[in-house]
Amino acid sequence: MVMNHRKKLAVLATAVMLTSSLPAAAFAESADKPAASAVSVSGDAAGSDGSAVAPVNAKVTKEKAESLARQMVSVPKEYVLQGASLSSDTLAGGKRSVWGLDFVYKVNGKNKGSIYVRLNADTGQLLDYSTYLDNPSAKPTYPLKVEREAAQKIAYSFLSEVAPTYKDQVKFNPEYGAQQLPPLTGEVRHTLRFDRVVNDIPYVDNYIELDVDSEGHVLRYTLQWDDTIQFPKADAKLTADEAKKKLIEQAKPELRYIIPNNPEGPRKPVLSYDMGAFAIDAVTGKEVQSGYIDPNQVSGTPIADKPLGEAPGAVNLTEEQAKQAVLSAFSIPSNAVYAGASYYENTDDGAGATVASWRLEWELKNGKDTVGSASALINSRTGFINSFYSYQNNQNASAKPALSYDQAEAKAIETVKKQLPWAADELYVVKRDKLQYDPDKVSYIDTYYFSFVHKINGATADYDNVNVSIDSNTGAVRSYDASIHPYKYPETAPKVITPAQAIEKWMTYYRTELTYYLTQNYVYQGQPIPVEKYKTLLAAGVIQPSDVESNANAQLIYRLVPRQLDESIFLDAESGSWRSRDTGEVTQLEKPKATDIDGHWAQRQLELMVAYKALDVKDGKVRPNEIVTRGELIKMLVLAMNSGRPPVLYAGSADSTASASFADVGTKNQYYAYVESALQQNLIDIGDGSLNPDGKVDREEMAELIVRALGYNSLANYDDLFNISFKDADKMEKKGQAAIVVGLKIMTLSGGNFQPAKQVSRAEASVAFFRFLQTRAELQEAPLRN
Known part of the structure; x- marks a missing residue:
């Protein structure tokens, strides 16, 4: 029953007292929906005893909201209402009032736990709920008590009780949350989402989302929903096949240089083919939502x-x-x-070089009064001006x-040519909508803004940018910001896939997916204006x-939806291979799955390693019974130490070889980054300069690696401290290390034998390192005092 799960959660929240407070804003229903109004009420001033009533007008009072919250999510009585806020959410057809309630558990005046609840102040509907338990010793235990399929049933049962009017919608x-990597440390959470369905079509921007842990507790709940949206019915629409064909026809793949985190040395540009997700009208097939900058906005020719x-x-x-x-x-x-200067030196790990800069400052004076400022940042080793900024109070604002606009653009181009002459034939100005600067429609224009795209042989350098702003009255440069990395590129465009x-690869x-898309319409002074112009005028304070x-209107669209992957990827334009943005290594869209471990005694641990x-x-x-190699074992260990993240190493200059x-472990070796990381962390020694990464590993060597990772290797060398009763202890050199891993049940x-010379299988290594993760979590020391 759901109530049982909630009672479990209440007990869990009370028992685990090391928790920290979460800001209410972290659970705002939508980051792009600003609150229209907000009133904060202190829990001390208006406590749960009803001694003071909040002086706000809401159908659901603060006291009623607190009572509902305690009932719906079983807030333990030890948790007192610390604060309450009444705010408004902007909806498609109006606003709604919302109570945000913070419950905290205190010991000696210090917060030890927190629960956050958000309720509709008009209806009492639960909108958000979250509890945070600061439990550093939490660790995953496999097999899980509650797997994803069981968590789905618990989630549906929970929402049926707290949101019964929505459960049938x-x-x-x-797919959502299914591709999350199982954690190596900390608690296991299943993230589950239920999409809103309208006219048998999912509206994926409205949903109910929950986190259920592996014990079956609901730790987070969010109702992202707007009941004021009017959804159209489209009797005549494109079929899925027709829509896919239209999407392919309108797709605009673009060549871009990107910088993956290269673990084999300095970061280097890689040529990729980018294709952002976009959408088309489900009836007309015309593009309605773009996921990337339209290349048509960029000038077709460089500035020189x-x-x-x-x-x-x-x-x-x-x-x-x-x-x-x-x-x-x-x-x-x-x-x-002139107000002076500061000098800075900073090592750029990505470029493998030290950058030295002067920051210069000026004050703009009117008599004794400061009316503005100017500053610049210049590379002292190259003379390259990275940025310039000048501001002065404008006395002629009206x-x-x-x-x-065209004159200002010419000034901006002239500035860029002067400052970046060597790259002038590779810089393209971005054409803005001139309506944003129409003096007949915009009451005040003091500055024009321009940006430039850096292209090498037609491919955009994602990591470079140039921005210039021009004073609309004087023509002076108000700001200039340039970042052009000194990477080396091929003199001619490399051969790429078409x-x-x-x-075809991106598809x-x-x-x-067929869904609804909410379009926001704006009318200013009786005239409709595009959303981009609205945002520009709003940001400028006009x-x-x-x-x-x-x-807001709901529009039926077909859109491209990316796969839920556990890593960020890109398409290599030269090879046509998918590669990881984190490591630069070739990867694949489908998770690797081993077919030879079903029913194996170490199945779950092997699945984690895979x-x-x-x-x-x-x-x-995956060949579980094969002997594990030294390279594989070190890779396992480093991943375990890094919570599953591959190491990133930087060395040398941008054009040098690491x-x-x-x-025998060169920079191109698959284990290079892991071996270097293990050496840096003192998990292995340099020895005679060779590692033999393909060599087989015995139990004694694995024991030493694990003990080093735990930080006990120096202690282990005092083997007389341990009661070593192994029958084959006389055959071992690392008796202390063996005693520690056996004592910790790793x-x-x-x-009665340790069998130090016995070689370790891939399955045995997987189990040992998973036990290492659990043990390391248990060994984390708590502070002596709070």
């Missing part, structure tokens, strides 16, 4: 047809030289007073701009939300 989303100068060379600027370089590059107002091939990553009428790619799968087999510590004896 939702459908379980089997050839380089206009040389790249900056090696210099070593003094403060005065840096100051003069900035003064010669940008116009600083005559009332500027005047129309002296410069047109756009059609790229689309295996995306699936086509208009306030109250100046604009808005409404999920984290600690063990390879060949032809669908050096290897072991002669490794076991066989007939």
